[in-house]
Amino acid sequence: xxxASLPTPAALIDITRMERNIARMQQRMDALGVRFRPHVKTxxxxxxxxxQLQAGASGITVSTLKEAEQxxxxxxxxxxxxxxxxxxxxxxxxxxxxxxxxxxxxxxxVVCAEAIVAFGRAHDASFEVWIEIDVxxxxxxxxxxxxxxxxxxxxxxxxxxxxGGVLAHAGSSxxxxxxxxxxxxxxxxxxxxxxxxxxLRAAGLPCEVVSIGSTPTALRAEQLRGVTEVRAGVYAMxxxxxxxxxxxxxxxxxxxVLTTVIGHQPEKGxxxxxxxxxxxxxxxxxxxxxxxxxxGQVCTEDGQVLQGYLMSGANQEHGILSRQGSPDSQIAQHLxxxxxxxxxxxxACATGAQYPHYQAIAADGSVTTWPRFNGW
Amino acid sequence: xxxASLPTPAALIDITRMERNIARMQQRMDALGVRFRPHVKTxxxxxxxxxQLQAGASGITVSTLKEAEQxxxxxxxxxxxxxxxxxxxxxxxxxxxxxxxxxxxxxxxVVCAEAIVAFGRAHDASFEVWIEIDVxxxxxxxxxxxxxxxxxxxxxxxxxxxxGGVLAHAGSSxxxxxxxxxxxxxxxxxxxxxxxxxxLRAAGLPCEVVSIGSTPTALRAEQLRGVTEVRAGVYAMxxxxxxxxxxxxxxxxxxxVLTTVIGHQPEKGxxxxxxxxxxxxxxxxxxxxxxxxxxGQVCTEDGQVLQGYLMSGANQEHGILSRQGSPDSQIAQHLxxxxxxxxxxxxACATGAQYPHYQAIAADGSVTTWPRFNGW
Numbered sequence: 001x002x003x004a005s006l007p008t009p010a011a012l013i014d015i016t017r018m019e020r021n022i023a024r025m026q027q028r029m030d031a032l033g034v035r036f037r038p039h040v041k042t043x044x045x046x047x048x049x050x051x052q053l054q055a056g057a058s059g060i061t062v063s064t065l066k067e068a069e070q071x072x073x074x075x076x077x078x079x080x081x082x083x084x085x086x087x088x089x090x091x092x093x094x095x096x097x098x099x100x101x102x103x104x105x106x107x108x109x110v111v112c113a114e115a116i117v118a119f120g121r122a123h124d125a126s127f128e129v130w131i132e133i134d135v136x137x138x139x140x141x142x143x144x145x146x147x148x149x150x151x152x153x154x155x156x157x158x159x160x161x162x163x164g165g166v167l168a169h170a171g172s173s174x175x176x177x178x179x180x181x182x183x184x185x186x187x188x189x190x191x192x193x194x195x196x197x198x199x200l201r202a203a204g205l206p207c208e209v210v211s212i213g214s215t216p217t218a219l220r221a222e223q224l225r226g227v228t229e230v231r232a233g234v235y236a237m238x239x240x241x242x243x244x245x246x247x248x249x250x251x252x253x254x255x256x257v258l259t260t261v262i263g264h265q266p267e268k269g270x271x272x273x274x275x276x277x278x279x280x281x282x283x284x285x286x287x288x289x290x291x292x293x294x295x296g297q298v299c300t301e302d303g304q305v306l307q308g309y310l311m312s313g314a315n316q317e318h319g320i321l322s323r324q325g326s327p328d329s330q331i332a333q334h335l336x337x338x339x340x341x342x343x344x345x346x347x348a349c350a351t352g353a354q355y356p357h358y359q360a361i362a363a364d365g366s367v368t369t370w371p372r373f374n375g376w
Numbered sequence: 377x378x379x380a381s382l383p384t385p386a387a388l389i390d391i392t393r394m395e396r397n398i399a400r401m402q403q404r405m406d407a408l409g410v411r412f413r414p415h416v417k418t419x420x421x422x423x424x425x426x427x428q429l430q431a432g433a434s435g436i437t438v439s440t441l442k443e444a445e446q447x448x449x450x451x452x453x454x455x456x457x458x459x460x461x462x463x464x465x466x467x468x469x470x471x472x473x474x475x476x477x478x479x480x481x482x483x484x485x486v487v488c489a490e491a492i493v494a495f496g497r498a499h500d501a502s503f504e505v506w507i508e509i510d511v512x513x514x515x516x517x518x519x520x521x522x523x524x525x526x527x528x529x530x531x532x533x534x535x536x537x538x539x540g541g542v543l544a545h546a547g548s549s550x551x552x553x554x555x556x557x558x559x560x561x562x563x564x565x566x567x568x569x570x571x572x573x574x575x576l577r578a579a580g581l582p583c584e585v586v587s588i589g590s591t592p593t594a595l596r597a598e599q600l601r602g603v604t605e606v607r608a609g610v611y612a613m614x615x616x617x618x619x620x621x622x623x624x625x626x627x628x629x630x631x632x633v634l635t636t637v638i639g640h641q642p643e644k645g646x647x648x649x650x651x652x653x654x655x656x657x658x659x660x661x662x663x664x665x666x667x668x669x670x671x672g673q674v675c676t677e678d679g680q681v682l683q684g685y686l687m688s689g690a691n692q693e694h695g696i697l698s699r700q701g702s703p704d705s706q707i708a709q710h711l712x713x714x715x716x717x718x719x720x721x722x723x724a725c726a727t728g729a730q731y732p733h734y735q736a737i738a739a740d741g742s743v744t745t746w747p748r749f750n751g752w
Binding site for chain 1: 385636712
């Protein structure tokens with residue numbers, strides 16, 4: 001199979017770029033002296049995760065128990081399920097542990113900790129639990145100074161669970177676009193999570209792991225004293241949101257959508273392609289940011305950026321391409337029907353999820369199908 | 377299986393509501409004296425499409441050739457592929473026709489018409505082609521008065537293709553929120569498409585079918601003189617975008633996402649659930665419209681709307697629920713960990729596409745898994 005013979009739309013991975021992105025992150029983590037645990041939610045693809053592990057990653061992070069099941073079946077034991085545990089999912093988590101999966105689960109409340117302890121007693125089971133720390137008010141977690149932290153730790157420890165560590169994610173890092181701000185958020189993430197660990201230890205509770213991370217903070221942190229591991233996901237592909245954040249160039253983006261021109265509205269300067277929001281996802285993550293890319297940046301079939309040409313609109317299976325600023329009245333001549341293009345996506349996690357597989361392009365131009373999975 | 381035992385997140389279809397929606401549209405089309413051809417892109421689900429056909433629909437509309445293949449394999453012959461034909465997809469379309477599928481394809485340019493004719497000659501094949509008409513500047517199609525219309529018709533007819541009709545979709549109807557505007561758009565869609573058909577016929581070209589439609593215009597058109605069939609898709613489920621347009625109540629929405637509360641940030645009035653954008657889609661179609669529902673409207677597990685509670689934020693597997701206006705400082709008491717809720721989606725087509733199957737709930741509470749497919 002070759003790029004020229006692929007049906008459209010298709011989700012392409014440029015393997016050279018992907019490997020460069022993976023090496024860049026791993027080398028950085030090695031230099032900072034921490035383990036690296038990639039978040040596999042971005043690609044849910046064995047081939048990508050194998051490349052991450054081969055580069056030196058230690059274990060994986062998952063966003064669903066289905067990811068844990070699939071990657072455990074593929075031979076990966078060391079897994080953190082980084083979404084607060086729903087008590088009803090404990091049975092599924094226990095089944096994984098009993099099969100030999102070293103699954104870690106997450107709690108951030110007394111109610112959740114008590115439910116885990118009660119379930120453990122009822123099933124004669126012990127879980128390794130990490131406490132989620134809120135370092136930036138972004139989403140879930142316990143503030144580092146909150147009294148609830150010690151209550152949760154005590155309940156889990158006294159209840160026979162293994163209190164494995166603390167975990168934080170500075171999701172607010174996505175909102176910044178300059179290095180000074182990213183360095184500050186990275187330090188806030190580090191300091192908050194380390195502080196929470198120190199409070200637990202000072203209270204006589206175990207807390208071996210201090211796990212933090214997001215792609216921007218991982219790439220901009222100046223030092224990681226007290227941190228034992230970092231998690232990040234989108235760095236393996238990068239995307240236009242991360243380009244706006246300032247951590248990758250357009251030429252680093254490893255994921256793109258291959259599409260074909262199917263029509264024009266010449267007086268509007270529109271080319272219509274066979275990739276709409278179903279192929280790109282509805283993610284408009286660059287809206288209102290430094291540069292709004294619409295539904296994506298248009299490139300030639302071989303990946304050269306067509307400056308100024310964006311997917312400016314999208315219906316389910318139609319994308320509208322146009323030139324920003326001055327409409328291209330000659331677009332039907334510049335991009336005639338049948339022209340094949342690549343579109344760089346706003347958000348690699350969301351775009352990848354629209355596909356059952358990637359088409360991975362090697363440096364020699366050969367194409368291999370890499371399956372991915374979706375659902376729960 | 378029962379609602380109470382379903383793992384979360386899950387995509388629920390309320391069968392009673394779905395059947396009511398399907399009956400409502402079919403009765404209207406019957407009363408207006410036109411055939412009805414549902415667009416199956418909304419659900420890509422055999423059970424839903426069978427319900428539409430049983431209610432009286434004639435054939436189906438598809439947005440991908442994969443939909444055509446899947447529904448033809450399930451016994452449906454009369455299919456319109458309503459996206460402008462990419463010349464490279466003609467081989468796949470021909471294979472379907474040679475298997476006995478009565479597949480109609482669409483063209484809106486001289487280049488496309490010529491490519492179809494050339495392919496037909498090279499493969500000793502004839503396609504039935506419908507010409508796409510642009511009635512509202514929304515996307516693809518030829519304006520009803522454009523000289524290109526007759527050129528395309530002549531090329532196809534002279535080239536041995538069956539010129540089956542004209543097809544229009546007033547996608548701009550989604551932008552309105554009052555009946556007067558919808559009635560006007562519906563009339564514009566009807567009049568424009570009928571006018572194009574009359575021009576073709578006046579030029580001695582065949583044009584049997586006049587096919588129009590969108591959910592809002594189908595539900596608000598006052599008369600359909602000259603139209604032979606109507607297409608619509610989202611009406612079977614409805615959603616919050618259509619609620620804003622004004623064509624359904626919240627109680628008509630047949631699709632919802634079942635989710636579980638996994639945590640809180642009480643001082644912010646947040647409940648965190650295990651359905652994020654992966655479960656809801658990234659569709660923010662109600663943004664900037666009459667009522668912005670965030671990522672969705674919160675309901676109880678049995679479907680009662682919780683007025684004012686929205687999914688105000690979403691990460692990949694986390695949703696943030698909050699009360700609009702005044703934050704609910706007692707949210708941890710009102711919606712404790714483990715509470716199961718339903719979320720009504722902005723856009724049923726986008727939310728459904730995040731799932732490999734629906735969980736269909738009958739009036740007696742029984743639950744059946746209905747598969748759907750995705751991809752191309």
